[in-house]
Amino acid sequence: MTKNVFIAITGRPNAGKSSLTNLLVGEKISIVSEKPQTTRNRINGVLTKGDTQYVFIDTPGFLKPRTKLAEHMVKAVRTSVDDVDVAILMADATKKLSAVEQELAKSFASHNTKVILLLNKIDLVKSKEELLPLLDEYSKLYSFEEIIPISVKKRINTELIMPLLEKYAVEGEHFFPDDIATDRTERFLCSELIREKLLWTMQQEIPHGTAVDIESFSSRTNKNNAEVIDIGAVIICEKRSHKGMIIGKCGERLKQIGSLARKDIEEMLDAKVNLQIFVKVKENWRDNERFITDNKIADD
Ligand SMILES: Nc1nc2c(ncn2[C@@H]2O[C@H](COP(=O)(O)OP(=O)(O)OP(=O)(O)O)[C@@H](O)[C@H]2O)c(=O)[nH]1
Ligand SMILES: [Mg+2]
Numbered sequence: 505m506t507k508n509v510f511i512a513i514t515g516r517p518n519a520g521k522s523s524l525t526n527l528l529v530g531e532k533i534s535i536v537s538e539k540p541q542t543t544r545n546r547i548n549g550v551l552t553k554g555d556t557q558y559v560f561i562d563t564p565g566f567l568k569p570r571t572k573l574a575e576h577m578v579k580a581v582r583t584s585v586d587d588v589d590v591a592i593l594m595a596d597a598t599k600k601l602s603a604v605e606q607e608l609a610k611s612f613a614s615h616n617t618k619v620i621l622l623l624n625k626i627d628l629v630k631s632k633e634e635l636l637p638l639l640d641e642y643s644k645l646y647s648f649e650e651i652i653p654i655s656v657k658k659r660i661n662t663e664l665i666m667p668l669l670e671k672y673a674v675e676g677e678h679f680f681p682d683d684i685a686t687d688r689t690e691r692f693l694c695s696e697l698i699r700e701k702l703l704w705t706m707q708q709e710i711p712h713g714t715a716v717d718i719e720s721f722s723s724r725t726n727k728n729n730a731e732v733i734d735i736g737a738v739i740i741c742e743k744r745s746h747k748g749m750i751i752g753k754c755g756e757r758l759k760q761i762g763s764l765a766r767k768d769i770e771e772m773l774d775a776k777v778n779l780q781i782f783v784k785v786k787e788n789w790r791d792n793e794r795f796i797t798d799n800k801i802a803d804d
Contacts, residue, residue: 505555505675506555506556506557506675506676506677506678507555507556507557507673507674507675507676508556508557508559508589508673508674508676508677508678508679509556509557509558509559509589509590509669509670509672509673509674510559510561510587510588510589510590511558511559511560511561511588511589511590511591511592511669511672512561512563512585512588512590512591512592513525513560513561513562513563513591513592513594514563514581514585514591514592514593514594514608515565515592515593515594515595515596515604515605515608516540516565516594516595516596516599516602516604516605517540517541517542517564517565517604518538518539518540518541518542518565518596519565519594519595519596519624519625520594520596520624520625520656520657521543521562521563521565521594522534522535522536522542522543522547522562523536523656523657524592524594524622524624524656524662524665525547525549525560525562526549527656527659527662528549528551528558528560528665528666529549529550529551529560529685529686530551530685531549531685531686532768532772533547533549533562533685533686533688533693534547534549534562534696535696535697535699535700535703536700537700537703537704538703539703539708539711539712540565541564541565541577541712542565542700542703543562543563543564543565544564544573544576544577544801544802545564545577545580545801545802546561546562546563546564546580546581546583547561547562547686547688548560548561548562548680548686548687548688549561549562549685549686550680550684550685550686550687551685552678552680552682552683553666556670556673557678557679557680557682558666558669559679559680561588563580563581564577564578564580564581565604571790571791572790572791572792572793572796573790573791573796573801573802574790576796576802577802580802581608582611585608585611585612585615585617586615588617589618589672589673589674590617590618590619590620590649590669590672591612591617591618591619591620592619592620592621592622593605593608593609593612593619593620593621593622593646593648594622594624595621595622595623595624595642596623596624596625597623597624597625597626597628597629597635597638597653598625598628598629600638601638601641601642601645605642605645606645609645609646612646613646618649618672619646619648619649620648620649620650620651620652620665620668620669621642621646621648621650621651621652622652622653622654622665623635623638623639623642623651623652623653623654624654624655624656625655625656625657626653626654626655626660627655627657627658627660635653639651639653650668652664652665652668690721690772690773691718691721692718692800693772694718694721694735694737694765694769694772695716695717695718695737696716697765697768697769697772698716698737698739698761698765698781699711699714699715699716700765700768701760701761701764701765701768702714702716702739702750702761704764705757705760705761705764706749706750706757707749710741710746710749710750713741713742713743713746713790714739714740714741714742714746714750715739715740715789715799715801716737716738716739716740717737717738717740717799718735718736718737719736719737719738720734720735720736721733721734721735721736722734723775726776730775730776731775731776732775732776732777732778733769733773733775733776733777733778734777734778734780735769735777735778735779735780736780736782737779737780737781737782738781738782738783738784739781739782739783739784740783740784740785740786740789740799741783741784741785741786742785742786742787742788742789742790743785743787744785746785747783747784747785750783751783758781758783761781762779762781765779765781766779
């Protein structure tokens, strides 16, 4: 008999949710950066091990909605928590318990959600004693199934997670094919890999005001009989001045973004990639509901 377990990975921006999703799935399906609010959409990571299919729902860091885009992000978290077999609350061991965790705990309580607390980034904590007051606060916040201090980066205690999750599996047919790692399309993953490089190379505010749209995606065979994928992408930004900064002096910055993204996309697609990126300005797109849904920048 086959089994499924749906797991929502929640927590404040920058806690390490996408890093954990990638580690557990065993493939990079969700982008990671030092900047909070990297993930914008709910992303399903799928891992089938033996009879059990694990579906990890990586969610955007929870935040107060100030723009239409942020509203979509918050909604993506709420709907993810509704209907899972177990949730993970990813907390940051170097930060105080905040309103985000309190809000999430309320949401868990109203759905009677079973929650595992992972206290991440313990590689940055000097001594175990330092963690005790925080552990105490968290244990008062919610009746967690388990509390485990971990480090995704240094792989501390991460081997304990999968055996725990297996306990929440329920009998049923698998929802996804057994050989896929995500239900997201290659096009979507490409746009995310480009957005990741914007987050890596640009200053704080600019990448948050950008979106990436893949306008063309086609495959051909070159004269050496190798597969080449031609991808045309557009980076949408909010201001003319931002456009200039993204392109950089003599196009240097855009070249750097393109070459970093191309490497990752080639690895993902296992083919040669010819990537063309253009930059367009669209003022206030983050508050434009139609633009956000039409371009699938966030989920409904
Ligand atoms: N030192 C340390 N850094 C970590 C650890 N886990 C993740 N990080 C770093 O924390 C940053 C944020 O990681 P993400 O996985 O993007 O965090 P997230 O929770 O998905 O963030 P949002 O998508 O913005 O909500 C990245 O720079 C990671 O490399 C850890 O165990 N230790
Ligand atoms: Mg993320």
